[in-house]
Amino acid sequence: MIQESYNKISTWYNAYVSEFSSEDSEIQINIDLIKEHASRVLENVQELGASINLDESNSLLLKTCAFLHDIGRFEQLVKNGSYADNDESNHIQIGLDVIEEHEILDVLNENEKQLIIDCVKLHDISVLPKIEDEQSLALIHLLRDADRIDVLRVVSEYYTHKKIYPNRHLDMELIDKPGFSKKISKAILDEKIAKCDDVENVNDLKLSQMSWIFDLNHKRSFKMISEKGYIKAIFETLPKNDDVIDMYRNMKIFMENRL
Ligand SMILES: [Fe+2]
Ligand SMILES: [Fe+2]
CATH class of the missing domain: 1.10.3210 (Hypothetical protein af1432)
Known part of the structure; x- marks a missing residue:
C-alpha cells in the first residue's frame, strides 16, 4: 500500500x-x-x-x-x-x-x-x-x-467508575447480578479464551474480557496490558471470593511468564 x-x-x-x-x-x-x-x-x-x-x-x-x-x-x-x-x-x-x-x-x-x-x-x-x-x-x-488492548482500556476505566457514570451500552445490556458462569471459570483455569455464548451477566462479561490475554499474539501486547494494569483494574471490580481470586492469580502468572 x-x-x-x-x-x-x-x-x-x-x-x-x-x-x-x-x-x-x-x-x-x-x-x-x-x-x-x-x-x-x-x-x-x-x-x-x-x-x-x-x-x-x-x-x-x-x-x-x-x-x-x-x-x-x-x-x-x-x-x-x-x-x-x-x-x-x-x-x-x-x-x-x-x-x-x-x-x-x-x-x-x-x-x-x-x-x-x-x-x-x-x-x-x-x-x-x-x-x-x-x-x-x-x-x-x-x-x-x-x-x-484498547477495549481493555475502555472497560477497565468504565467498570472502575461505573457507579458515577453508568453506561448500559458498555454493559452490553447484561444484568449486573452476583455469580458467574462455571464454563467461563473453567476456560480461564485452562488458560483459554471464554466463549461469548457463555456470557450471561456483567461478571461473565468482565471475566471473558480478561480472558483475552490467552489469545494475544505479541510479546509487546502483554507488556502494554501489564504496564497499564488493565486486568488488575477489572479484577478490583469483581466480587472477591476464592474462585475469582484463583482465576486472577492464573491470569497474572500467565501474563508474567510472557513479559
Ligand atoms: Fe469490533
Ligand atoms: Fe474495536
Missing part, C-alpha cells in the same frame, strides 16, 4: 465519522467512545508494528484496518440505539456494507483490498479460522491485539 492511498482513505474516514452526532447525550457519549477507540487502536497498531519492524506497506494497511475495523458501530448505534451485536444487527456486517457502498477501497489493488476486508471480518471472532496466507494472518493478529 502506498501513502497516497492511505491518505485518501483516511480523509474519507474523517469526513464520514464527522457526520455522526446525536442530540441524545447517551448516544453522543458512545459515538465519541467509538471515535476515540479507533484513534487508540491506530496508536496501538503503530506501537505493535514497530515492535516487530513491520514494513511500510504493511504498516499502512494495518493503520487502515485500525480506523476501519469498527466503522459499522456508528450506523449501528445511531440506527438501533445500541451496539449489542445480534442476529439482526452486527457491527462487522454493517462495516463491510459501509466499506462496499462507499467504494472506499477502490484505490487499492485486489490483494490489498482483500487483506483489509479479512481483517475487518475477523477482528472480533472468538476463534480464528485457519488462515493460510502469512501476510493476512500477521495483520489479523496485530489488529486483534491492538483492538483488545
Whole structure:
C-alpha cells in the first residue's frame, strides 16, 4: 500500500465519522467512545508494528484496518440505539456494507483490498479460522491485539467508575447480578479464551474480557496490558471470593511468564 492511498482513505474516514452526532447525550457519549477507540487502536497498531519492524506497506494497511475495523458501530448505534451485536444487527456486517457502498477501497489493488476486508471480518471472532496466507494472518493478529488492548482500556476505566457514570451500552445490556458462569471459570483455569455464548451477566462479561490475554499474539501486547494494569483494574471490580481470586492469580502468572 502506498501513502497516497492511505491518505485518501483516511480523509474519507474523517469526513464520514464527522457526520455522526446525536442530540441524545447517551448516544453522543458512545459515538465519541467509538471515535476515540479507533484513534487508540491506530496508536496501538503503530506501537505493535514497530515492535516487530513491520514494513511500510504493511504498516499502512494495518493503520487502515485500525480506523476501519469498527466503522459499522456508528450506523449501528445511531440506527438501533445500541451496539449489542445480534442476529439482526452486527457491527462487522454493517462495516463491510459501509466499506462496499462507499467504494472506499477502490484505490487499492485486489490483494490489498482483500487483506483489509479479512481483517475487518475477523477482528472480533472468538476463534480464528485457519488462515493460510502469512501476510493476512500477521495483520489479523496485530489488529486483534491492538483492538483488545484498547477495549481493555475502555472497560477497565468504565467498570472502575461505573457507579458515577453508568453506561448500559458498555454493559452490553447484561444484568449486573452476583455469580458467574462455571464454563467461563473453567476456560480461564485452562488458560483459554471464554466463549461469548457463555456470557450471561456483567461478571461473565468482565471475566471473558480478561480472558483475552490467552489469545494475544505479541510479546509487546502483554507488556502494554501489564504496564497499564488493565486486568488488575477489572479484577478490583469483581466480587472477591476464592474462585475469582484463583482465576486472577492464573491470569497474572500467565501474563508474567510472557513479559
Ligand atoms: Fe469490533
Ligand atoms: Fe474495536
